[in-house]
Amino acid sequence: MTDRIDTKSALMALFKELGLEPGVPLSIYNIGPPLVAQGISQDSIVNALDALKDEGVIDLPGDNRLVLVRAI
Numbered sequence: 001m002t003d004r005i006d007t008k009s010a011l012m013a014l015f016k017e018l019g020l021e022p023g024v025p026l027s028i029y030n031i032g033p034p035l036v037a038q039g040i041s042q043d044s045i046v047n048a049l050d051a052l053k054d055e056g057v058i059d060l061p062g063d064n065r066l067v068l069v070r071a072i
Contacts, residue, residue: 007040007048012072020072025065 020026035045052058059067
């Protein structure tokens with residue numbers, strides 16, 4: 001569980017760093033490399049993305065994109 005929380009925190013920090021705004025699509029390819037460089041596994045990233053989707057923070061509309069649903 002801690003791994004998912006840490007990865008979610010890293011994702012949220014990256015969204016802020018990128019200046020991601022609600023409704024603006026972002027390629028998932030833009031978030032993978034910086035998080036992997038921090039030592040976060042791809043599986044952890046996928047699990048955290050799924051958790052954020054379940055919480056209504058992001059949407060995953062397909063085409064390897066994500067959309068922030070609400071401001072962070």
